Amino acid sequence: MLDIAEQLHRWAEEGRDFAVATVVAVSGSAPRSPGAALAVDGDGTAIGSVSGGCVEGAVYELCVQALQDGTTVLERFGYSDEDAFAVGLTCGGVIDVLVTPVAADAPGRPVWTAALAAAARGEAAAVARVAEGPAELLGLPLYVRPDGTHEGGLGGHPVLDRTAAAEAGAMLDAGRTGPVSLSEDGSHCPGGLTLFVESSVPPPRMIVFGAIDFASALVRAGKFLGYHVTVCDARPVFATRTRFPDADEIVIDWPHRYLRGTSVDGRTVLCVLTHDAKFDVPLLEAALRLPVAFVGAMGSRRTHEDRNQRLREAGVSERELARLHSPIGLDLGARTPEETALSIAAEIVAARRGGTGVPLTGSGTPIHREGGVRDAAAA
Structure with missing residues (x-):
């Protein structure tokens, strides 16, 4: 809903x-x-x-x-x-x-109205309701806010309401939607009732570092995929609204300084398109130590090898380097900025959804994968 x-x-x-x-x-x-x-x-x-x-x-x-x-x-x-x-x-x-x-x-209309209003404003919200269980409980909504407060209830059962609110709050923290098995008294018990929790969270962030032509195309691709897109570059002459009309936010700052001061989470993707060592190395040194979903960097294979060596010299471990997607993008034979943006977007989707990036024709891999988005810890 x-x-x-x-x-x-x-x-x-x-x-x-x-x-x-x-x-x-x-x-x-x-x-x-x-x-x-x-x-x-x-x-x-x-x-x-x-x-x-x-x-x-x-x-x-x-x-x-x-x-x-x-x-x-x-x-x-x-x-x-x-x-x-x-x-x-x-x-x-x-x-x-x-x-x-x-x-x-x-009776549940005010609860639905409050939850829908919060989600429509882009605020985090969760709704729990009984999906399987006694007929009189089906569909009753419990709206849960990020601070744990809630409205509504599941049929006048206080213990069940408290347990449902706690479960929904945990799902909301993780940005997850799905079922939870409970018993009617609120304890976990297979064979009891099934709670369905819907979470609505603000869109994930995509931060694009480097105000170049490829970045403009990637901003459009990121918006298409539902990201809140920020462009960051230290050069004000390039980081302009005229060049990036589709960006949600344009920041003029040194990339590593901005990254260290901004908010990121396990759904954030970082795309480094600067391919300039004075920007890349301090930026990636910080990025590879953050709990984000994806870190990718543009550049030739020669640039990649040189950059990796500089990062090692800066103290980045091999385990941290293994998180770096570089050269960024899937091999689509891309040449134009739009094709390159498509290849980068495809790799982001594959990394977050656990895809292989190979053609489905003849691959034998599942088309619809279970498990949803992989969080930063799983990745």
């Missing part, structure tokens, strides 16, 4: 009734991950997606029905060998979809 928070927030502000179908579990190959949502309002307008088209029609009808009877339902969709025209995922996977009505007069 939170992945379409901006549109749903507008609907809530306008006082519309709506129902939301959310993917709460996935097994096998499926086109969308847990948290993907499709919503339908009282006029039949639909937004979002749960399957990339495979079962959208059936899910739409479930939303319409939920609006009519006010009942939350959990439905499973999977591949059918018996009937080629049956509603199912032709990719062979199985998804569980929780359909929740959010009428204007529903």
Whole structure:
């Protein structure tokens, strides 16, 4: 639900009734991950997606029905060998979809409105609800803030609420969405109820060092991938809004000094395009010791070898050097800035998602991988 928070927030502000179908579990190959949502309002307008088209029609009808009877339902969709025209995922996977009505007069409406407003503003927010368990608990929302405070509740069970808030807070800290198994008294217990936690966190950061033509193309690619993109360069004549109209932020400072003073986390990607030793070495010396998702540097193989030697002399360990993606990008035969940006973006996606970078044709590797984004510790 939170992945379409901006549109749903507008609907809530306008006082519309709506129902939301959310993917709460996935097994096998499926086109969308847990948290993907499709919503339908009282006029039949639909937004979002749960399957990339495979079962959208059936899910739409479930939303319409939920609006009519006010009942939350959990439905499973999977591949059918018996009937080629049956509603199912032709990719062979199985998804569980929780359909929740959010009428204007529903008891949980204020909780949803608060959570959607926070997510729409780009603030961190988590919503926990029962996806499997007693019918009277299904779909009830518990909105959890980063400071641990929460609104709403799961059916008047204080212990369950406290446990759910703690679990949702932990998921929010990690920026994760997924199921948690609990018992009704709030303790972990297989066979109890299943809590589904959605986390909405601010977009991850991409910091591009070096205000060159390749950087301009990479900024556009980063924005396309959903990053908050910063361009940093010590030269004010190059680091201008005119040259980087798509950047969220332009910083004129020495790269290593800016990096040491700015905020990064396990989702941040750092792209060093300066390929100048006086910038690269102090910058990478700092970057390779930070808990970020990706550190890449542009340059020829000769530049790479020279840079690595300078970094060793500066005290960077072999383990730290192993984190460096250099020369940055996948081998696509890229020549133009746009092609190079595509190769860099592809390597970032592969590194964060655990991809191999090889063509899917004939590879035998899974198309839809389980496990989601790899955090800095896993990487």
